[in-house]
Amino acid sequence: MVGVCTSVCKTNIDDLVRDEWVDALIKMGVMYCWYHIYRPVGPEPNPDLALTSEQQRRVRQFVVDTRVNKPIVVIDAYHDDAGNALCPAVTGFTHHIGPWGDIEPCPVIQLATETIHDARPLAEKFNAPGFLKDFRELTAGQTRGCVIMERPDLLVELAERHQARDTTARGAVIEELKRVTPRRSQYQPGQEIPERSFVYRWAKKYAFNDFGTYGRHFDPTRYRDPDRVESST
Numbered sequence: 001m002v003g004v005c006t007s008v009c010k011t012n013i014d015d016l017v018r019d020e021w022v023d024a025l026i027k028m029g030v031m032y033c034w035y036h037i038y039r040p041v042g043p044e045p046n047p048d049l050a051l052t053s054e055q056q057r058r059v060r061q062f063v064v065d066t067r068v069n070k071p072i073v074v075i076d077a078y079h080d081d082a083g084n085a086l087c088p089a090v091t092g093f094t095h096h097i098g099p100w101g102d103i104e105p106c107p108v109i110q111l112a113t114e115t116i117h118d119a120r121p122l123a124e125k126f127n128a129p130g131f132l133k134d135f136r137e138l139t140a141g142q143t144r145g146c147v148i149m150e151r152p153d154l155l156v157e158l159a160e161r162h163q164a165r166d167t168t169a170r171g172a173v174i175e176e177l178k179r180v181t182p183r184r185s186q187y188q189p190g191q192e193i194p195e196r197s198f199v200y201r202w203a204k205k206y207a208f209n210d211f212g213t214y215g216r217h218f219d220p221t222r223y224r225d226p227d228r229v230e231s232s233t
């Protein structure tokens with residue numbers, strides 16, 4: 001079973017977000033495709049390649065339309081059935097296990113306090129008071145979007161509070177986070193694009209959603225719109 005995952009940025013959006021690309025994948029026997037958006041983080045970020053808010057909505061619209069129009073599965077983990085933004089790590093739907101067994105919030109947040117190399121069950125490590133639980137609750141309280149894009153400062157604060165270790169070989173994650181310029185992510189209030197496909201709409205409503213996370217924690221008054229912060233400074 002073959003899938004193709006792409007990171008969409010300013011220089012490839014016109015190549016990847018188009019019917020011809022999806023048709024070529026189908027012709028090659030690809031069964032699912034997955035559109036991530038490029039996140040300018042890590043040791044060598046390139047902010048010039050980051051999508052604008054409008055371009056991110058273009059990708060979302062394309063995903064929604066392709067699900068109706070093409071015989072291929074399209075994965076997108078950032079929206080529920082009604083098009084409300086979510087973060088799969090914040091909802092607890094996924095966390096990431098790094099190459100050395102560290103349990104990280106997600107693949108691009110390379111910080112951890114827990115490891116798989118001890119006997120406690122994973123569920124206990126996920127849910128015990130500590131870094132991961134705090135990550136989910138603190139982030140869910142502030143935004144429905146991608147915390148590393150919008151609020152890298154929250155990650156620095158969390159890492160320091162819990163003395164989370166840097167799980168990279170680079171050993172510079174905190175410095176890298178401090179250099180990230182906050183920008184809009186998938187959370188664009190008032191611009192939601194709901195699913196058109198009945199199958200996806202049903203699956204997202206009942207099998208993949210925010211599991212009540214934002215209802216319990218999100219406080220819209222604490223949301224800091226990166227575009228507004230930037231333009232007011």
Ligand code: SF4
Nearest residue numbers: 087088089106146147
């Ligand atoms: S923090 Fe951002 S990159 Fe990580 S899972 Fe959430 S939306 Fe994806």
